[in-house]
């Protein structure tokens with residue numbers, strides 16, 4: 001029924017968001033070890049006195065944005081991998097840079113595991129300080145021209161996300177949702193993994209669906225990747241996707257103003273949280289490109305409570 005109605009509108013991954021604790025450890029890891037730039041220093045949209053950090057490439061391009069919600073003091077269980085959860089987020093790194101990254105992560109105390117090649121590409125697993133399952137994937141198919149940052153250059157810099165791997169409760173329905181509902185195409189299959197691509201596929205435009213029928217349902221909690229946000233490039237496009245999905249009977253939120261972009265959220269039929277985001281007005285709406293991430297920028301609904309929020313947020317050393 002949905003086939004074709006949103007075709008071409010989803011351009012790839014916008015951001016990926018995890019649920020973790022310890023803002024200081026998180027900030028130090030992403031800025032110093034991963035050499036990403038903090039592109040927005042903000043707080044949780046729903047709970048004003050919890051940190052929410054956005055990291056990305058220098059220009060904060062869609063497809064490079066890793067965000068963590070810091071849940072210090074919130075009684076959440078520990079994440080348990082299972083069906084209906086996000087297995088891993090993967091970064092795209094240049095060909096030949098795996099040894100560099102293994103040495104860099106190990107030197108800072110983060111264990112790495114080389115995984116079997118995936119669709120012909122080298123994969124290395126590690127966990128971020130909050131426990132998020134993360135991977136580095138070497139790809140010679142990434143045309144993003146990433147601005148050197150944090151002492152890294154074209155030979156080793158993270159170019160953004162490569163992909164995300166979802167463990168669906170019902171893979172057939174998840175694949176149907178992504179292809180018919182969001183215009184993805186099945187790119188290839190390998191074992192129990194189906195690779196989906198948006199906008200031609202490739203790094204930053206890839207979602208993998210795992211079929212693990214013997215796993216129990218996953219448990220959301222600390223160390224979980226909470227959602228994957230997919231990107232469209234205009235307000236018209238997000239309204240179109242939102243309208244088509246809602247009109248087809250899917251349950252999704254209203255279209256929300258997230259200050260730097262607009263978003264709608266839904267849980268797809270396989271149990272995974274998905275967000276659809278546009279890119280307007282962008283991360284420079286409240287601070288200049290040069291100053292991104294340097295000061296606290298509050299979501300609109302918390303703007304009049306800065307003094308209280310600043311006094312309640314866990315202390316940080318930037």
Ligand SMILES: [Fe+2]
Nearest residue numbers: 015017229275
């Ligand atoms: Fe999000």
